[in-house]
Amino acid sequence: MAFNVASLFAGIGGIDKGFEQAGANIIWANEFDKHACQTYRLNFKHTLIEDDVRNLKENEMPDVDIITAGWPCVAFSIAGNRHGMKYKCKECGYEHSVTYDEYINGAKCPECKGSTEAIDPRGTLFFDVIRFIREKKPKAIFLENVKNLRGHDKGNTFKVIQEMLQDSGYFIDSKIMNTMEYGNIPQNRERIFIVGFRNEQELKSFKWPEKIELTKTIDNILDRNDKQDEGFYYRKESQYYPMIKESMNRFDTVYQLRRVYMRENQSNVCPTLTANMGTGGHNVPLIMDKWGFRKLTPKEALRFQGFPVDEEYKIPEGMARSHIYKQAGNAVSVPVITRIAANLLKVLEEGNRNAKEKTEYEQLSATF
Template structure:
């Protein structure tokens, strides 16, 4: 299937869809280091421009649009969606492009907190907007650990299917579960952070491993994200980062709790392959990884959609 990717970042979601047999024909972001990473690892079809400056005519026809619009687009105190409100513009841009391009399908990803904004009214608004544009929309809260990602990462996916297709797309059932419940459901046990990093040598011992460098920021153990002791026998807490290139990032501890994760180790926890190299500084790498959709999670979702060859929307 031919896919357009918005807010692509380093390409985590795109990589998962490509692995499932789909083709990304156009992508967009404004974070220069993420764009460099994308071009080096995935392809030259990514455009470095503000989505607000791109008309739908500049975007090729496609079968699907995917993207994780930044959640800064919504305020609990203001859900009136005024086009003059800067906080709302990025969501409105994704809606604009889907509404004007009318692909067969769309997938929009966001943080779990969007479900509770304004007591659920933001979620209802999003679904209503896309319904009015001609789509049947489902909303799915999923935990990446249930799909083999060594991380307790909960994310929301809005899946839209154009109404005239008379189809439905369901998020795939989990492949992994917390032990010993995995035995009850006949699933694999979830992958722990200790297992995921078991064979990764210390950075000082492996200078040949790309991006295997880490912040020397002093460890603290106070229970807050980035300062909590890590249990090696469970999936990692959420790998997170700010949505833009300002301020610091949050890097969790290594499962041995003797230092923070390296950029490469954070990428492994996000299910990026070892040969996927991130451009820029350590901070750039951490941020790109924290903002990404885990490729393995995206791959499981992508398998739910039909794989068309050499087609565009009809």
């Protein structure tokens, strides 16, 4: 049987595509960003709720076997301000943590009892993940975030997350995995993944995927045989052209423009794609082709995340490049998700078989 999945913070469907490729049935998703929703709807036909998760009631999500969530990482990312799940009193300025019950029912400053609010509301959205998990009680959960989640606030944030998941009735495990080591995609991208099962034996049966050899190179990703739109190229008119021309001399790697210097990726893979590719400027990695020095195209960025853009996955026509770059940077690496999901689904299938055999044995025993 195919297990049903509901997806929170679905983005453009990277986690969903991975679970779909592994054999799961995605039946419901939620995403707030309107441009991400446009891309999502072009590629999936099931229900997508376009709204802030904080506005959703738990009964709007159908009962499912698995809940997934790749909740916003900016509050924990090294590239962000790293406020995490902290609150700050509006009256005395005291910074503090809150419990799940305080988040749901309203928090007060522990020092002066004054009004308090999240420093970065994106960091507290994990409480909403817990809200749906506790109401729906799926057989398994799958969560994704930045590597730095584990070390944020000296490990206290991750400790709180673990405790909330355990208090919700789940046995959990986590692992930091790099796309170029586990997905056979040449991108240096480390992320933390969390799996949880209501059945402790199922967690014990779950195995994380092993590392695999990286056989693909950037030439498997790039469209270097065709000249791209002129807008992707840096020409002599650009103030950065002299620095680019002096620094970029290899076709087998990817470069990053850092305004005052160029960074060459020594491992011949793409550096971590980030959402700020969509903010304009010079955040998109650069490569060389026979027509000059240029940025990655949005399609290439999605390929570096393992999206099947040369098969069935579609990019909305006419959508601004900035939106697609942002979506690629916010996404997960699909092949890594597929491998984890396949192992997770295998555990649930085995659990179903064991439960069925137990029921049949009990029914048979009752006849004697």
